[in-house]
Amino acid sequence: MDRNTAPTLMECAGKCLLSNVPAAIKALEILPKHLFIPLFKTAFLGRQKEVLKAMVKVWPFHCLHIGTLKIQERPYDIMEALVDGLQFIPAQSSPSGGPKLRILDLRQNIECRITCSYRTRRAFCFHSCVYSDRSILEVEEALNEAQCLDVVPSETDPGVTWKTAELLINLTFNSTLRTKRFLSFLKSKVEQSSGSLHLCCRYLQINQISVHTNMLQILDPACIDRLEVNRVHLRRVTSLFPQLKHLDSLKLTSIPYQSCNGPNFEIFLTWLGKLDILQELNLSFFCLSDRVHKLLSVLQSPIHLTSLSLPFCDLSNRDITVLSQSSQVTHLKRLNLSNNLIFWGGREPFQILLERVSGTLQHLEINNCQVTDSALEIIIPALTQCYQLRAIVMALNPVTMSALENLLQTLTTMVNLKRVVYPIPAHCYEEGNFPGSLNRQKLNAVKAQLNFLLQMARRSDMSWTTYPE
Ligand SMILES: [Zn+2]
Ligand SMILES: [Zn+2]
Structure with a gap:
């Protein structure tokens, strides 16, 4: 048996004790303080609910x-x-x-x-x-x-x-019965505590809000540092959380398109502008065409964004130009512009954008952005300046095999870059770029050739995969 996987004497003793639940609970009264932690780990991994409950009661x-x-x-x-x-x-x-x-x-x-x-x-x-x-x-x-x-x-x-206590937790609001039961259990526990239990939710994910609005009464928005909201009307988002003073990560996904227009958008911008320490912004399936300048104008806090994701946002060339000129992007570690139709003619705003983030960028995603061979030629020099890059994800783009080989030869010189998700070259498809028309034999030949080139470049530490795989 491997020394690392062999149970320790302490674990064996813990398991032996936990095999008799009443005896284990009784033993907690005289258990030395230093044995609580190993016993807790064993009870936790063994899902010993009664023992866990008893341990919390007398936790030293x-x-x-x-x-x-x-x-x-x-x-x-x-x-x-x-x-x-x-x-x-x-x-x-x-x-x-x-x-x-x-x-x-x-x-x-x-x-x-x-x-x-x-x-x-x-x-x-x-x-x-x-x-x-x-x-x-x-x-x-x-x-x-x-x-x-x-x-x-x-x-x-x-x-x-009363002596106060805190329950630190990450919560998800969804429509499953088990979630509803858990949330009402938490609510009743807070109510039973006569105000002495502070439910401190640090990360809140909302997939379904209508059945859980009463839970918001017992949450203090000041505690939330990460908020993720899916498929909720934009006006509802801003009205449910009038104050999120310490939010550093916001993700809004599939916000109904019609709710992103007119006064709702202006109210959203005012709301967003108050998030003074926001560092990560992810708006996905969000109607942003020709409005990125408005978005960036409200993000003027001294804290710079470290992550910006705007997939499926219908970004225009003007939006990319605005991004490339913004002081807000200069500290980005993560940038995701996937599934936007980026214009690749002339001296590129995208190329300038890459140059501006070159000192910090670690993760770049440009899936399905109509990156062609000529676009690759333009962006490769700027890409190689991003010396901190760890990952590039650029699936579903119409490139040829020779452009892909050229890309590999350049990227293998970037020592920090470890992961590339590459587009399947156009010749592997029988019809257009439809996944259904993919010729597996041709794809296998592409993989073999890329692996060979990786070996030649002595980059066995680099992973090149297609998407999804
Ligand atoms: Zn602690
Ligand atoms: Zn709190």
């Missing part, structure tokens, strides 16, 4: 993050068990001060330890909320001020008399 640290632990399936079941372990009792009613756990972090794929071992100057957890008036920091500061002024907390002031 201030914070608990699931971090990089993966919930493989039915995540709501595990999340409910963990949230159910949170207890809310008046701080004065327990001589020991009540439960120790103050921050339960259910966000997945966050690079952090299960618990923070060091305190920051203001807080005991690196991830605690710093934006909401209902955060532990704000509530405890108010409590300290009240004590300094010798104000006795009243029964009707729950934030002061």
Whole structure:
């Protein structure tokens, strides 16, 4: 058995203990503090819901993050068990001060330890909320001020008399019954807490809003740093979130076309202009033709965009020209202009755009942009100046095999570039560029030739693939 995959003695002991759930829960009363973390990991990976709930109740640290632990399936079941372990009792009613756990972090794929071992100057957890008036920091500061002024907390002031806790979570609003059940469970938990549980949603994805508007009442928009909204009327987006003070990533997808015109668009621009720290903007299937100048004019904060995605936005040549002249693009790490009909004649605005982002750009997507052989000739010199580039995605463009070989020979000189998604050359299709008419034999010959050229260039670290593959 591989040394890395062999279970440790601790894991074996944990599994043995967890095989008897009542005994495991009983053992928590006397479990040494340092054994909580390995036992939590084992219980989590084994989906031991009852044990997890019991562990949250007696968790001996201030914070608990699931971090990089993966919930493989039915995540709501595990999340409910963990949230159910949170207890809310008046701080004065327990001589020991009540439960120790103050921050339960259910966000997945966050690079952090299960618990923070060091305190920051203001807080005991690196991830605690710093934006909401209902955060532990704000509530405890108010409590300290009240004590300094010798104000006795009243029964009707729950934030002061009760020990506060934070639940850090990423939420998705969709139409599935399980999501509805989970969200109403969360809502009832917040209500039961008499105001002492702060539901701190950092990432909110909305695929269906109509059945979940009441959830917004218990969310503080100040906490949201990433918002993704799909298929919602533009006016609704701006009215649902009048203030998103700390948003750094916004993605709007498939916003109904007719809702993007007239006063709605002007209101949207005003709203967007207030997002002072926005760094990532993704508008997909959004009617933007000849309006990019208006969009960029409101993004004038000192924080520059690091990611701009405008696929399927019907961009005009004027829009690309405006982009190439904007000071907002000069710090972009990621640029996606896929599925726009870009004009490739004369000295290109796109070429100028590439030159302007050359110092920072790491990821470029220009799928289905009518990039022809002559367009490639124009953009290749500018592309090679983008020395930070890690990935280029340019599928579904009408190029020939010789242009593709020429592209490969140039791109293999870029040492940081590791991934290229290339367009299938036109000769592989029997009719136009229709996927249905793709000749697999010809495509296999193309792949073999590109692999051969990669070997000749000694770039086995580079991946060249078609899309989708
Ligand atoms: Zn922490
Ligand atoms: Zn918060």
